[in-house]
Amino acid sequence: xxxxxxxxxxNYRLGIWGFLQSFGILKEGSANAGLLDQRAALRWIQENxxxxxxxxxxxxxxxxxxxxxxxxxxxxxxxxxxxxxYRGAILESGGVTGAQIHDLSYYNVAFENLTRTVGCWTAVDxxxxxxxxxxxxxxxxxxxxxxxxxxxxxxxxxxxxxxxxDNKYNTVPIIIGANTDEAFAIGNPNTDxxxxxxxxxxxxxxLSAPTIRKLMELYPNDPCNEPPYExxxxxxxxxxxxxxxxxxxxxxxxxxxxxxxxxxxxxTAADSPVYSYRFDQPRAIGQAYVRFVYDLDPNYNKSYGxxxxxxxxxxxxxxxxPKNMVLNATKNWVEKxxxxxxxxxxxxxxxxxxxxxx
Numbered sequence: 129x130x131x132x133x134x135x136x137x138x139n140y141r142l143g144i145w146g147f148l149q150s151f152g153i154l155k156e157g158s159a160n161a162g163l164l165d166q167r168a169a170l171r172w173i174q175e176n177x178x179x180x181x182x183x184x185x186x187x188x189x190x191x192x193x194x195x196x197x198x199x200x201x202x203x204x205x206x207x208x209x210x211x212x213x214y215r216g217a218i219l220e221s222g223g224v225t226g227a228q229i230h231d232l233s234y235y236n237v238a239f240e241n242l243t244r245t246v247g248c249w250t251a252v253d254x255x256x257x258x259x260x261x262x263x264x265x266x267x268x269x270x271x272x273x274x275x276x277x278x279x280x281x282x283x284x285x286x287x288x289x290x291x292x293x294d295n296k297y298n299t300v301p302i303i304i305g306a307n308t309d310e311a312f313a314i315g316n317p318n319t320d321x322x323x324x325x326x327x328x329x330x331x332x333x334x335l336s337a338p339t340i341r342k343l344m345e346l347y348p349n350d351p352c353n354e355p356p357y358e359x360x361x362x363x364x365x366x367x368x369x370x371x372x373x374x375x376x377x378x379x380x381x382x383x384x385x386x387x388x389x390x391x392x393x394x395x396t397a398a399d400s401p402v403y404s405y406r407f408d409q410p411r412a413i414g415q416a417y418v419r420f421v422y423d424l425d426p427n428y429n430k431s432y433g434x435x436x437x438x439x440x441x442x443x444x445x446x447x448x449x450p451k452n453m454v455l456n457a458t459k460n461w462v463e464k465x466x467x468x469x470x471x472x473x474x475x476x477x478x479x480x481x482x483x484x485x486x
Contacts, residue, residue, distance in 0.1 A: 131422050134182045136173055140165035140198075144242070144266060147275035149235040152255045159280035163201055167283075170202075170213040188216040188421045196222025196304075200391065205283050207296040216424050218417060219304040220407075223387025224288040224297075225476065225486035228332070231279045234485075238274070245269040274332070289481035292394060299398045301424040303417070304391055305405030305452070306384040309376055316369035320344060323375045333382075334483045346471040349374045381468060382484060386475040389465065392445045401425070402445035404465060405453040413455055416442065 140146060146162025153159050174184045191199045196219035203217065204224055243249040246269050248257035258266070279286060291297055317323040324340055335343075351373045352362040364370055392404045403426055405413075416426035416439055423429075426442050439460050442453045450465035474480060 131418050133418060133421050134177065134180060136177070138166070138169040140169070144270045144275055147277060148239075148242075148258075149230075149232065149275065149278045150239045150255070151232065154232060154278075154280055156255075157282075159278050160283050163198065163205070163277060163283060166198055166202065167205070167213075171211075174213055185215065186421070187214040188218065188424075189214045190218040190220075190417070191222065192220040193222050194227075196220050197224070197227045198222075200224035200288075200387075201277060201284065203300070204288055204291050204297045207285055207291070207294075208298040210298055214300065216301045216420065217303075218420065219302060219388075219391070221306050221310060221384055221388075223304065223384075223391045224292075225390050225481055225484070226383050226387030227276065228485040229277050229279060229284060229287055230485055235275075235278065242269055287482065287486065289478050289486055292390075293478060297394075299395050299400035301401040301420075302391070302395055303403045303405065303420055303426060304388055305407060306380075306388045307407040310380050310384045316367070317371040317375045318369050319371065322369065323371050323378070332485075334485070336483060339480055339483055342474060343378060343471070346474055347374055347378050347468075377468065378471075381472050382475055385468075386472050387486075389450075389472055390476045392450070392465070393447050396445045396447050403442050403453070404445050404450070405442075405455055406463070408454055408456045415439075 140162045142162060146165065147160065149159055170187075170189070173182075173187060177184050177187070189199050189202070191197075199217050199219050200223050202213075240249065243251075243254050243258065246258065246261045246265055248254050248261065251257035277284060285291070285296070286294070315322065324335070349371050350362075351364060365372060369375070388404065392402045395402045401424060403420070407413075415428075419428070420426045426439075428439075439453065439455075440462060443451050443462060445451070445465075451462050452465045454461050454463050475484070
C-alpha cells in the first residue's frame with residue numbers, strides 16, 4: 129500500500145492486579161490501575177516513538193472488546209481532558225456504555241470476601257496483608273469476583289451516562305463497530321423467567337420491573353424481529369431454547385450494539401468524523417484501517433496510486449441518515465443503522481443506562 133505504520137502493543141494489569149477496588153486503594157490513588165497503565169503507555173509513546181521512526185502527532189489507538197472499552201474510558205477520563213496523546217481511535221466491539229462501572233460501595237462485599245478468603249480481613253493494614261499473599265492464592269480467590277473500573281473521582285468522575293449528559297468527554301475521529309449477533313444468551317432460555325433470571329444474571333444488572341416489562345414489549349419473542357441481516361428461516365431452534373434469538377437480540381443490544389450506536393451518534397453530533405461498521409465475516413478491513421491511521425479517513429483516494437478497491441465508499445456517520453459498512457466474506461455493502469431502533473434507544477436512555485451501571 130505504500131503506507132507504512134508502526135504497531136505498538138502494551139500490557140496492562142487485569143483482575144485484582146489492575147482493578148482491585150477498596151477504600152484503601154482509593155485513598156492511596158491506585159484505583160483503576162489497569163487504566164492508568166494504559167495512560168502511562170500512551171505517554172511513553174508520545175515521548176519515545178520518534179526514536180523508532182514514528183510521528184507522535186499521528187498516533188491512532190486501536191482496541192478490541194475490553195481494549196475497545198478501555199479506549200472509550202480513555203476518551204471519557206479526567207472529564208474529557210485533552211492531553212494530545214492520540215488523534216484518532218478504532219474501537220472494535222466495545223464502547224463506553226456497554227460495560228459496567230461501579231462506585232466504591234459496590235465493591236465492599238467483594239473486597240470483604242477476598243480478604244476473608246486469603247486471611248487478611250482482620251489485619252490492621254489489609255492492603256499490606258494482601259501484598260504479602262502469594263500470586264497463586266490471590267488468583268484462586270478472585271476467580272468468582274468481578275472487578276471492573278470504578279468511579280474514583282479523578283480518572284472517572286461519574287457514570288458514562290452522566291458524563292455524556294454533562295459533555296465531559298474528548299472527541300476524536302473514530303472507527304467503531306460490532307459483530308453480527310455478538311453477545312449471546314447464557315443457557316437455553318425457554319421462558320421469560322429463563323431469559324432474565326438465567327440468561328443475564330451473570331451481568332448483575334439492576335434492572336427494575338418496569339424496565340424489564342418494557343424490554344419484553346420492545347423485543348417480542350419473534351425469531352425475525354428486525355435482525356441486522358436477512359433471515360430466510362424464522363423457525364425456532366428448540367435445542368438453543370424457545371427464546372434464544374430474543375435473548376440474543378437483547379443481550380447483543382445491551383452489551384455491544386447500544387454502546388456502539390450511542391458513541392457513533394454522540395461523536396457525530398459533536399462534528400467529529402465517525403465511520404461505523406458491522407462485522408459479518410469480514411475480509412477487507414485491513415486497508416481501511418491503515419488509511420484511517422494515515423488520513424483519519426478509511427476510504428481510497430487517487431493519491432495512494434493504483435490499488436485494489438476492496439470496499440465501497442464508507443460514508444461518514446450521519447444522525448439523520450445513519451449507515452454502517454457491512455464487512456462480509458463474499459461482499460461488502462452499506463446498510464441503514466436503524467434496525468431495532470426503538471429498543472436500542474430505550475437501552476441508551478439515561479434512566480435505563482443507570483440500571484445497567486453505564
